Amino acid sequence: MATSVTAAPNKPPIPRRDGGASGRRHQRTPAGLRWILPAFVVCVGLIYFCIGYSGYISVLPWNWRPPRQETVEGFDSYLRAFHSPLFWTSLEHTLVFFLAAFVVQCVMGIIFAALLHSRVYGGTIFKVLIFVPVVIAPAIMAPVHRRVFAVDGPINWILQQLGLIHVTDLGNRVWTEWVSWLLIHLGMGNVTPNWIQPSTSLWVIIAVQIWSSIGMAFILFYAAMGQIDPDLLEAARIDGAGNIRVLVSMVVPNMKPTILALAILNAITALKLFDFPYLITAGGPAHSSEFLGTYIYAELFGVSRHYGYAAALSILLLVLALGVSIVMSVTARERRPVPDIKGRRG
Amino acid sequence: MIRIMRPAIALMAATSMAMAVAACSGGNDQNENSTSPSAGAKASGTVVWWGWTPDTPVAQRYIAEFKKVNPNITVKYTNYENADYAPTMSTAFQTGAGPDIFDVSAGGNVGGKQLWGDYAMDLAPVAKAALGDGWKDQFAPGYVDQLTVEDKVAALPLGGVAAGFFWINKNLFDANGVPTELKTYDDLKAACDKFAKAKVQCFTMGTNSTDTFSTELLRTIMNSIDPTYYLRALHGKASWDDPVFTQSIDIMRRMQQDGIIGQDATSIKQYPEANNNFLSQKAAIVQMGTWYAQYAAKASMTASMQGAGVSSPKPFTMIPMASPNFAGKGNVPQFVGEADYGLAINEKAKNPEAAKAFITWLAGTKEGQQNVANAIDLVPALKGVQADWNNLGLVSPDVQIPAFRKLFADAAAVQESRNLYISAETGNAQVIAVQQALADKSKSSAEIAKQAEAASVDVPEE
Numbered sequence: 001m002a003t004s005v006t007a008a009p010n011k012p013p014i015p016r017r018d019g020g021a022s023g024r025r026h027q028r029t030p031a032g033l034r035w036i037l038p039a040f041v042v043c044v045g046l047i048y049f050c051i052g053y054s055g056y057i058s059v060l061p062w063n064w065r066p067p068r069q070e071t072v073e074g075f076d077s078y079l080r081a082f083h084s085p086l087f088w089t090s091l092e093h094t095l096v097f098f099l100a101a102f103v104v105q106c107v108m109g110i111i112f113a114a115l116l117h118s119r120v121y122g123g124t125i126f127k128v129l130i131f132v133p134v135v136i137a138p139a140i141m142a143p144v145h146r147r148v149f150a151v152d153g154p155i156n157w158i159l160q161q162l163g164l165i166h167v168t169d170l171g172n173r174v175w176t177e178w179v180s181w182l183l184i185h186l187g188m189g190n191v192t193p194n195w196i197q198p199s200t201s202l203w204v205i206i207a208v209q210i211w212s213s214i215g216m217a218f219i220l221f222y223a224a225m226g227q228i229d230p231d232l233l234e235a236a237r238i239d240g241a242g243n244i245r246v247l248v249s250m251v252v253p254n255m256k257p258t259i260l261a262l263a264i265l266n267a268i269t270a271l272k273l274f275d276f277p278y279l280i281t282a283g284g285p286a287h288s289s290e291f292l293g294t295y296i297y298a299e300l301f302g303v304s305r306h307y308g309y310a311a312a313l314s315i316l317l318l319v320l321a322l323g324v325s326i327v328m329s330v331t332a333r334e335r336r337p338v339p340d341i342k343g344r345r346g
Numbered sequence: 347m348i349r350i351m352r353p354a355i356a357l358m359a360a361t362s363m364a365m366a367v368a369a370c371s372g373g374n375d376q377n378e379n380s381t382s383p384s385a386g387a388k389a390s391g392t393v394v395w396w397g398w399t400p401d402t403p404v405a406q407r408y409i410a411e412f413k414k415v416n417p418n419i420t421v422k423y424t425n426y427e428n429a430d431y432a433p434t435m436s437t438a439f440q441t442g443a444g445p446d447i448f449d450v451s452a453g454g455n456v457g458g459k460q461l462w463g464d465y466a467m468d469l470a471p472v473a474k475a476a477l478g479d480g481w482k483d484q485f486a487p488g489y490v491d492q493l494t495v496e497d498k499v500a501a502l503p504l505g506g507v508a509a510g511f512f513w514i515n516k517n518l519f520d521a522n523g524v525p526t527e528l529k530t531y532d533d534l535k536a537a538c539d540k541f542a543k544a545k546v547q548c549f550t551m552g553t554n555s556t557d558t559f560s561t562e563l564l565r566t567i568m569n570s571i572d573p574t575y576y577l578r579a580l581h582g583k584a585s586w587d588d589p590v591f592t593q594s595i596d597i598m599r600r601m602q603q604d605g606i607i608g609q610d611a612t613s614i615k616q617y618p619e620a621n622n623n624f625l626s627q628k629a630a631i632v633q634m635g636t637w638y639a640q641y642a643a644k645a646s647m648t649a650s651m652q653g654a655g656v657s658s659p660k661p662f663t664m665i666p667m668a669s670p671n672f673a674g675k676g677n678v679p680q681f682v683g684e685a686d687y688g689l690a691i692n693e694k695a696k697n698p699e700a701a702k703a704f705i706t707w708l709a710g711t712k713e714g715q716q717n718v719a720n721a722i723d724l725v726p727a728l729k730g731v732q733a734d735w736n737n738l739g740l741v742s743p744d745v746q747i748p749a750f751r752k753l754f755a756d757a758a759a760v761q762e763s764r765n766l767y768i769s770a771e772t773g774n775a776q777v778i779a780v781q782q783a784l785a786d787k788s789k790s791s792a793e794i795a796k797q798a799e800a801a802s803v804d805v806p807e808e
Contacts, residue, residue: 146613149613150610150613150614151608151609151610151613152610168605169542169543169605170538170539170604170605171542171545171547171605171608171609172605172609173609190786190787190788194609194610194612194613194785195613196554196612196613196785197612197613197785197786198781198782198785198786198788199786281554282554282555282556282615283556284554284555284556284778284781285553285554285612285781285782285784285785285786286778286781286782286785286786287778288786298556301432301433301436305432305436305461305770
């Protein structure tokens with residue numbers, strides 16, 4: 001570790017404000033504690049208490065009916081989660097969602113940012129257009145997306161105009177012969193132009209999420225690109241690098257911290273995803289777009305109302321989110337360059 | 347019972363029905379079940395009522411009529427969407443902030459007595475005090491028992507519900523030369539072929555939800571194969587991976603393949619989309635229960651059509667149609683039904699006396715029940731009460747009144763319960779089964795049935 005070889009710098013002694021008992025008290029009390037105390041109490045009271053209470057409920061065999069069962073049954077709910085296929089299905093969906101959303105956001109965000117750094121005509125308008133979906137509430141957009149992906153919705157209309165699907169005498173939308181042949185040979189024969197179905201509903205959620213969050217990725221990359229030293233790019237160009245080479249070899253490597261931040265944001269978003277799957281597909285059909293968030297809600301307020309189990313799932317979600325964040329942060333810290341050490345040695 | 351709330355629809359319905367009620371109740375003498383003004387006068391103050399049904403304006407009409415005989419009591423009603431009711435109620439009860447009065451149903455995942463009955467006070471003494479010793483017999487058979495939890499009468503029934511049949515748009519049927527009675531699968535198929543030619547969706551249904559509407563069709567099909575199977579399976583006397591179940595899945599798939607079930611069934615919900623498809627006349631048939639009759643009047647239909655996106659609505663004639671014999675075995679699926687919902691009083695009600703006055707008036711008096719009957723939302727719980735059919739403003743009284751009279755008579759005589767014995771797990775398993783049947787062709791009907799059997803939880807017969 002880089003930090004292990006770093007000699008501790010000589011720190012100037014902390015000046016004592018006064019002597020005696022009062023001084024010792026000041027030494028024990030962190031500076032500024034009294035200023036953060038109200039916020040600290042609110043945070044601990046509202047957030048960490050709730051987390052702790054969820055942890056307590058998670059060890060109760062509480063299946064809604066009052067009075068609440070107080071007998072601690074240990075980690076049965078956690079074991080049940082690990083044995084539940086739906087839990088693993090939700091995690092699998094989370095992973096697929098994260099990978100797909102992250103990759104597409106990175107690629108598209110970088111492309112948009114690069115294009116708009118190139119002094120495109122009407123750039124400000126494009127920036128607004130790209131960012132607008134970020135500020136629209138999912139609850140407002142969900143019905144629109146439901147319509148967009150409806151059997152007789154705009155997407156199928158476009159595909160129909162392109163000659164990819166046709167309408168049968170019974171009014172059903174089906175692939176044209178060659179598209180059908182292609183899909184079958186790609187192992188996607190069960191994909192039909194009915195998008196809210198088990199084989200495609202997860203991808204509908206991913207597409208909607210990408211649509212709604214790509215503006216955030218764009219803003220982050222746009223800001224990060226603005227901080228790259230222009231001399232660096234100029235030097236690359238003098239060495240003969242073209243636009244794409246500059247982007248791939250100079251710009252992207254200099255935006256690794258931004259990419260990492262986006263990865264953490266996406267991972268947490270994926271883990272706690274709830275709004276779009278709940279509002280667009282209700283986690284279905286047949287759990288095909290179930291995520292941990294919708295699974296927890298269904299256990300809590302849906303069919304079975306297993307409070308203890310839902311609380312256990314929530315704790316598992318918290319642990320996963322924390323774990324992913326820590327792993328990503330630590331990984332990033334370990335890869336930090338060495339110049340800092342050289343500077344200190346010098 | 348689950349349905350969407352449409353304030354606008356009910357506002358107009360309430361206006362017209364209030365006139366009807368005024369007409370029919372104006373000359374009524376105080377009958378033996380009436381709550382005299384003096385009885386209500388003992389209580390006063392404000393009562394808070396929460397429910398997922400009825401629609402707000404209908405409830406306001408009930409409240410306005412109640413206020414005439416109990417001027418000292420104010421009832422404040424809040425209507426919640428089905429999906430919001432359980433989260434709101436559970437949070438409220440946990441924090442001791444629940445309402446004075448709340449809806450409770452015989453079963454189901456929204457207001458089932460198994461969920462909320464524990465918070466209700468026993469209404470048997472209340473009913474006895476208001477209606478006398480034989481109070482239970484004054485209600486339709488079984489209704490009180492269906493709202494009873496472990497010997498506690500959790501709620502007094504407002505009315506009953508029945509399902510297992512279809513609603514049709516008679517205008518579309520007539521315009522396309524389709525007979526209004528479709529007795530067999532082939533009849534249904536032939537009708538759908540005609541509608542397809544006319545670019546009209548034949549049968550609309552929505553399965554993209556956790557609610558159990560979509561399972562009604564599955565159950566109707568099962569009943570056409572073996573009328574005894576469904577209840578036996580609910581009670582654990584038959585298995586859900588029985589051939590009856592697999593055949594039903596196969597029939598559903600065939601219905602989809604034959605264009606009877608729309609391709610959009612897996613991507614839409616029963617409410618609002620399937621409901622809107624029917625009300626906007628995009629679809630000719632929908633499967634709903636007796637509650638759907640409330641949209642048959644001119645005023646309510648006009649408002650509901652506007653709610654469905656029709657800019658210049660022209661009311662059409664909707665009538666019930668018995669289920670076709672899907673399986674071709676001669677079994678016409680019968681209605682299933684029970685007490686739809688009742689009103690319960692919170693054990694911790696802030697104003698229990700006023701709450702008792704309201705509930706006993708609405709559920710236990712002929713004036714109160716006449717209001718319920720005229721909403722044509724419920725089969726009245728109190729014996730001897732009927733809707734004032736001639737004054738409801740139906741679109742085509744000549745056609746609809748005989749059909750509705752028969753419908754409500756059949757609904758009142760229903761033998762098989764609807765939701766009473768369906769556990770939450772079983773209901774959910776069947777929702778998944780229907781979704782897989784229509785959307786997941788990689789699973790065989792046997793696999794789907796096996797999965798349903800594994801996920802279901804039996805409920806013992808009471």
